[in-house]
Amino acid sequence: MRTLSVLLLLCGIVIASGCQQEKTLSKAVTTFEAVLDSIQEENGLQIDQTYTAQADIGARYDPSEISGAGPVFEVNRGDAFRILAKQDEYVQVESQDLRGWIPVFYFSKEAANIQTGAPYEMIVAKEVPVASSPGEKVKEPHLELWAGKVVHIEKSYGDWVAVGIVQYDAEYGADMWVPKSSLQVYGPANAKEGKLAQHSHIYDEHGQIKEEEWINPVFIQEETQIEKIGPVYQIIGAGGQTGYIRVKDFIPNPFIDN
Structure with a gap:
């Protein structure tokens, strides 16, 4: 009888242990599913949906x-x-x-809160990386806007604005967002980006005309003097070209028609 009791007790321990393992496993599965749900929720949109x-x-x-x-x-x-x-x-x-x-x-x-208004220009006050959406932290910037660049604004979201720019003589602004604090009010004196006036010439450092085609916009690097010409801007073009133009031949806004 005592042997039978011991056997029954041992069986009970094994069964209880099995139940406990089953509960632990069930809890683990539930936790794993919760983690999966959390991951899916964090990732947001799902493929094929x-x-x-x-x-x-x-x-x-x-x-x-x-x-x-x-x-x-x-x-x-x-x-x-x-x-x-x-x-x-x-x-x-x-x-x-x-x-x-x-x-x-x-x-x-949140995207439904993007506001659209009358377009206007601002100037980049300090170099800033472009984000694909408002509030995003840019890990590896694919494009940085230089200080002095003129941007075109039509949309805003909180403290962020969507900027349009001129690239190789064409306007572009699909999904480029920057904090508005990185910009300043547009003013011709602050704009380092613009267009060449019609019939203007590009010179080398000796004042000789450079016979090559230039593409707008151009970006001012510095103001200096060339003896034969007078006050000039040293500029860089969209294709990486460099040269000098008369100060009067610079139009300080790439968005306007000259």
């Missing part, structure tokens, strides 16, 4: 850099897209036969 854009934006060719290329297609608030791929803060979507990349932010509820 359809979402609605909450603001207008130009879809880009490439999620890894901001260049002078215009958008692949225009996205309007309310347009629905299936997510094809994800990379960092971007998702790839498809519109008819075209594919492009859009910042995840534009599918969030």
Whole structure:
């Protein structure tokens, strides 16, 4: 009888231990599922799911850099897209036969708070990296705006503004955001970026005319003097060209027609 009691006691311990292990395993599975749900929630949009854009934006060719290329297609608030791929803060979507990349932010509820107003110009007060969405910390800047650059503004979100720029004589501004605190009020005296006046000449350091084609915009590096010419700006062009122009031949706004 005592042997039977001992056996029953041992069986009970084993069964209890098994139940405890099952509870522990069940708890672990539940915790793992919660972590997965949390990860999915943090990542936001899911591949092969359809979402609605909450603001207008130009879809880009490439999620890894901001260049002078215009958008692949225009996205309007309310347009629905299936997510094809994800990379960092971007998702790839498809519109008819075209594919492009859009910042995840534009599918969030917060994007509906982007304000659009009458366009105006400002000047970059200090060098600033461009972000793909307002409030984003730029880890590896693909584009930095120089101090003195003129930017075109139509949209804002809190303390951030979306800036349009002129690249290789074409306006561009698909998804470029900077803190408004990095900008200053536009004034011709503060603008280091602009256009060449019609019929102006580019000179070398000796005052000789350089026979080469220049592309707007141009950026002032410094003001100096050339004996044959007088006051000049040393400039750099969109293609990396350098030279000098008469001070009077500089138009301090790349967005206006000369």
